[in-house]
Amino acid sequence: xxxxxMMVTVIDRKDTERFLEFYAGRQADxxxxxxxxxxxxxxxxxxxxxxxxxxxxxxxVVTGDxxxxxxxxxxxxxxxxxxxxxxxxxxxVSSIGGKRELLFLLDGQNFEKGxxxxxxxxxxxxxxxxxxxxxxxxxxxxxxxxGAGGGTVLHARGTGMKxxxxxxxxxxxxxxxxxxxxxxxxxxxxxxxxxxQGAGMDTKAKAIVFSxxxxxxxxxxxxxxxxxxxxxx
Numbered sequence: 001x002x003x004x005x006m007m008v009t010v011i012d013r014k015d016t017e018r019f020l021e022f023y024a025g026r027q028a029d030x031x032x033x034x035x036x037x038x039x040x041x042x043x044x045x046x047x048x049x050x051x052x053x054x055x056x057x058x059x060x061v062v063t064g065d066x067x068x069x070x071x072x073x074x075x076x077x078x079x080x081x082x083x084x085x086x087x088x089x090x091x092x093v094s095s096i097g098g099k100r101e102l103l104f105l106l107d108g109q110n111f112e113k114g115x116x117x118x119x120x121x122x123x124x125x126x127x128x129x130x131x132x133x134x135x136x137x138x139x140x141x142x143x144x145x146x147g148a149g150g151g152t153v154l155h156a157r158g159t160g161m162k163x164x165x166x167x168x169x170x171x172x173x174x175x176x177x178x179x180x181x182x183x184x185x186x187x188x189x190x191x192x193x194x195x196x197q198g199a200g201m202d203t204k205a206k207a208i209v210f211s212x213x214x215x216x217x218x219x220x221x222x223x224x225x226x227x228x229x230x231x232x233x
Contacts, residue, residue, distance in 0.1 A: 003064035004093040004111065006128070006212060010036070011086035013054040019086075020159060022077060023060060027109050028070050029163070032059040032130060032178060034156035059178075061093065061105040061210070094125055097192045097209040100201070104167035105208070124214040125188040126180060129195055130158070133175035135205035142198025143181055146190040154178040168201055182214060 007028065011019055016033060023030050036055040062070065067090055074080040074088055096102045127148075129139050136153045143151065156176045164172040183191050192209050199205035 004096070004106070005062055005064065005067055005090035006093055006210075007060040007062045007067060007070070007088060007090050009058040009060075009086060009088040011056055011058070013056045015086070016056040016058070019058060019078075022073065023058075023070065026066065026070050026073060027107075028060050028062050028066050029107060030058045030060045030159050031105060032156045032158060032176060033057070034059075034154055034178065061096075062090070063106065063109045063111050066109050091212050094122075094188070094211045094213050095192070097196045098200070100168050101208045101210075104164060105210070107163055107167065122185055122213040122215060124182055124217050125185050126182055126212040126214050127188060127191055127195075127209060128212065129179040129181070129199075129207050129209045131177050131179060131199060131205045131207040132173055133177050135199060135203075135207070136177045136179050138203065138205045139177075139179050139195055139199045139207055140181075142194045143179075143191050145198070146194035147187045148181050148183050148191045151179050151181040154180070170201060170206060172206055182217065 009019060009030075013035065020030055020033075034057045036057050071088070078085055080086055080088060096105060127143070129143075131139050133155065136151075140148070140151050154177065156178050158172060158174045158176040161172040161174055164170060181191065188211055192211065195207055195209045199207040200209075201207075
């Protein structure tokens with residue numbers, strides 16, 4: 001897959017709707033919004049011009065061309081380069097599970113499928129699963145059957161769910177869970193396929209899955225050595 005990215009935007013929570021409207025007008029509909037809290041001390045907040053630490057994290061899947069348009073708009077409309085306004089960055093997407101899901105995530109964006117991965121020779125991948133709230137165990141059970149270890153679950157709100165029926169043929173609820181799984185690259189396809197089959201659009205979980213390349217890891221060596229030796233952790 002070529003020139004497809006996950007765009008991450010971190011902003012003050014009170015500005016969420018303004019940014020969502022801005023993205024929607026530039027073919028960069030946000031799929032997930034999660035709430036967060038900044039960790040900087042008060043003196044750092046004062047230095048950066050931040051009034052509070054209550055944050056929103058918005059996730060979108062965009063093409064490279066759309067990102068360039070969005071970045072220009074963020075600088076002009078929101079002056080995002082001014083400290084305290086927010087930050088936005090992109091991470092290359094390796095693969096998206098399912099053609100319908102790809103069309104849903106890239107609604108309205110011009111895209112031609114190229115090679116599957118943007119970064120070569122990565123040993124691990126971050127598998128991202130967006131599922132209906134309350135079905136993270138269904139997702140993890142399917143992933144574990146294909147060799148996944150543990151996962152991390154974040155609660156979030158889906159946006160643009162009205163578009164789902166157009167591309168996916170189903171209605172989606174707005175309450176979502178984001179399941180993050182780090183896996184070896186050679187296991188990625190099997191895990192993604194298992195999640196699509198065991199917790200995908202034909203199940204109550206209605207999961208959408210895609211992956212991001214991981215350039216390096218720490219903390220997985222002993223788990224993977226035990227997994228390769230057949231021992232249980």
